[in-house]
Amino acid sequence: MFELDMRSRKPIYEQLVDKMKELIMNEMLKPDEQVPSVRTLATELTINPNTIQKAYRELENQGFIYSVKGKGSFVNPNHKIKDLEKIKTVKQELEKLILEALFLGIPPDELIQLIQKLDGVKGGGERND
Incomplete structure (x- = not known):
C-alpha cells in the first residue's frame, strides 16, 4: 500500500495519517471503501x-x-x-x-x-470583474 520512513522525526502514526489522507484525497481509496484492518496493516507495515x-x-x-462495529x-x-483539507494544505504551502x-x-x-495577474488569467475566482 505505502511505505513509512522509520528514521523520520515525525511520529509513525502521523505519517500513517498523512499517507491515508493522501490516498483518500487522490481517490486511490474510494468513498465507502473498506480500509485495511488494524491487524492486516500492522502485519504489512511491521508496526x-x-x-x-x-x-x-x-x-x-x-x-x-x-467505523462500523x-x-x-x-x-x-x-x-x-x-x-477543506486540500485548501488547508495549499494555504500552508x-x-x-x-x-x-x-x-x-x-x-x-x-x-x-503577481496574485492579481494570476487571478485575471484564471478568470477571477468568485469575483466577477
Whole structure:
C-alpha cells in the first residue's frame, strides 16, 4: 500500500495519517471503501497495532473514515472534507513560499501584483470583474 520512513522525526502514526489522507484525497481509496484492518496493516507495515489504531482514531476524528462495529473502517464519502483539507494544505504551502519570497527581498507589492495577474488569467475566482 505505502511505505513509512522509520528514521523520520515525525511520529509513525502521523505519517500513517498523512499517507491515508493522501490516498483518500487522490481517490486511490474510494468513498465507502473498506480500509485495511488494524491487524492486516500492522502485519504489512511491521508496526504495532496500537499505532495503527491511533492513526485510524485520528482519521475518524478528522472525518476521513468512519467505523462500523464488527465490520471495520471505511472511507467517508463526504467530499467537503477533501476540499477543506486540500485548501488547508495549499494555504500552508503558500504561506511558506510567501515568507521565503519576503525573506529573499521580493517586495509585498510585487507579490500582490503577481496574485492579481494570476487571478485575471484564471478568470477571477468568485469575483466577477
